[in-house]
Amino acid sequence: MHNTSPQAETLTPLNPIWRVQRFESLDSTNRYILDQARLGAKEGLVVIADEQVKGRGRMQRSWSSPKGKSFSASVLFDSERTLFDAQILVKVVSLAMCWTLDKLYSLDAGIKWPNDLEVRGKKIAGVLAEVAGRNDKTQVVVGIGVNLGQNEEELSVLGRPATSVFLERPDLESVPALALLDDFLARISSLLETARSAGGTVMILSHYRDRCTTLGQSVVARLPSGETVEGMAIDLGNDGELIISAGHERHIVNAGDVENLNVWP
Numbered sequence: 473m474h475n476t477s478p479q480a481e482t483l484t485p486l487n488p489i490w491r492v493q494r495f496e497s498l499d500s501t502n503r504y505i506l507d508q509a510r511l512g513a514k515e516g517l518v519v520i521a522d523e524q525v526k527g528r529g530r531m532q533r534s535w536s537s538p539k540g541k542s543f544s545a546s547v548l549f550d551s552e553r554t555l556f557d558a559q560i561l562v563k564v565v566s567l568a569m570c571w572t573l574d575k576l577y578s579l580d581a582g583i584k585w586p587n588d589l590e591v592r593g594k595k596i597a598g599v600l601a602e603v604a605g606r607n608d609k610t611q612v613v614v615g616i617g618v619n620l621g622q623n624e625e626e627l628s629v630l631g632r633p634a635t636s637v638f639l640e641r642p643d644l645e646s647v648p649a650l651a652l653l654d655d656f657l658a659r660i661s662s663l664l665e666t667a668r669s670a671g672g673t674v675m676i677l678s679h680y681r682d683r684c685t686t687l688g689q690s691v692v693a694r695l696p697s698g699e700t701v702e703g704m705a706i707d708l709g710n711d712g713e714l715i716i717s718a719g720h721e722r723h724i725v726n727a728g729d730v731e732n733l734n735v736w737p
């Protein structure tokens with residue numbers, strides 16, 4: 473490890489396909505990588521920050537990343553079919569973190585469609601994909617935030633049931649963000665190889681189904697347009713969309729927020 477600038481430290485991950493920069497504080501790791509992508513950054517750039525002061529959430533919400541109590545990372549991927557790639561890449565990143573939380577902390581995290589990680593129905597992590605388009609190519613930035621050390625009071629301001637690694641595993645002395653990084657990146661490498669192999673997306677979707685807590689539930693989906701769709705979440709489409717059955721109709725939901733109606737919070 474050595475310093476490359478007053479703010480950024482370059483870390484050396486186990487797999488050299490990743491180039492990791494760590495910042496003490498950033499407004500948003502997604503924003504930083506989007507800017508770097510516009511300046512020509514290549515796939516494999518990973519940015520982590522000890523805190524974010526303007527973390528971005530899905531659907532224009534903010535995301536809280538307090539210093540020393542959260543994991544905030546963004547990863548830059550090349551993309552050929554933007555919308556489809558973004559849908560699969562968020563699944564790759566969500567699955568990677570589910571498996572990391574399982575391996576390191578024995579947390580049985582599930583994924584609420586599209587990409588909220590939950591433990592016992594409470595949100596522990598969120599994923600946000602943003603597209604960086606230049607004239608010659610399109611890239612996708614996928615950012616993930618994990619609640620590590622927040623207590624109940626700190627999480628209560630989020631306005632929805634949330635938990636942290638600390639609350640799930642009070643027996644642990646500390647939960648440092650860097651402890652997650654190597655395992656998480658190793659899992660992304662291997663899932664990405666799968667995703668980009670022949671028939672790979674089918675395999676990613678199959679892993680995702682195994683973790684998805686939304687399937688088989690009565691749900692209300694709130695679409696970005698403000699419309700809602702209520703029914704039974706019955707399956708995923710070929711690109712990871714949620715299929716909701718309502719009476720004789722089937723709705724295919726590409727983006728939005730889903731509330732599981734029959735899950736006890």
Ligand code: BTN
Pocket residue numbers: 499500501502503524526527528529530531533535537543544545546588597598599600614615616617618
């Ligand atoms: C959500 O559930 O609303 C998505 C939250 C995504 C938060 C992460 S933290 C790292 C990256 N940088 C951001 O500004 N947001 C994402």
